Amino acid sequence: DWTMASYREEAIRKIREQVGDKRVICGLSGGVDSSVAAVLIHEAIGDQLTCVFVDHGLLRLNEAEEVVTMFRDNYNIPLIHADEADLFIGALEGVSDPEVKRKTIGRLFIDVFQKYANQIEGAEFLAQGTLYPDVIESVSFSGGPSVTIKSHHNVGGLPEKMGLKLVEPLRELFKDEVRALGRELGLPEKFIGRHPFPGPGLAIRCPGEITREKLDILRLADAVYIDQIRKHGLYDEIWQAFVAILPVRTVGVMGDGRTYDFACALRAVTSVDGMTADYYPFTHEFLGETATRIINEVKGINRVTYDITSKPPGTIEWE
């Protein structure tokens, strides 16, 4: 696509002009935006860029390994893997209020990011994958008091606190344009088309108290569900799909025994921008087959439900 090819050239020129010979830190989340920003900046300034990947232990199955392999091994981008799962999960122990969860994760995220970023000597810039909608969303509350439904996890205020200047090469782009730029930069298609994943990760898909046991069960169930969606060729029609593990155990029968395991809810929505969403109309066959697979393949779950709430009145995530 010629437009993206020229955008890429122009963005690289601007990054070089802004950064000169200084060092840049980029927080990688594993999402499309920060990944495209990192690859673009790396193309512009090479090893003047160091990425910091904060692994809070709330990622999906194999996700951390995939991010580390792709950036470190495939792109040779210097990457610090901050494996801080114990810290985050320890701090979340006994917490079940959604806002407390979000704020705890957000605060720790900033602390951890700062700790690792401080190890990168001479850094003067912080790169972020801010998109155009992020830029307008932060100033576009029109009329009446705005209501905070959920505290969003981001690193707002961090650059000032750390005395760093911002590099935001995606500021003029919409999501579909970022994907096009990612393709232009040669990022794998499977990676570019990935569903959005929230900063607080699996914590907000585990209503009630978070335990390592529940997180492990959730990761497996989610992997089976996504595998089903991919096998049926539905992944790209869906904005986001995931499993939430419910804070309730139910009775079931398996073979000739009684089970007493967790119930889970499947979520899948279509959406244009995440602001509104409709539940995805899976066939009964698909839902039945998926429930059977999850119950057979995931120890710890014996009941599967499908969430048919649209947004509004629901939100996409459960917390």
Ligand code: XMP
């Ligand atoms: P909700 O649940 O509010 O989510 O309908 C709308 C979209 O935003 C994502 N989401 C987040 N993304 N940090 C993020 O980066 C967050 O704290 C966060 N909370 C929700 C959610 O996955 C959906 O795509």
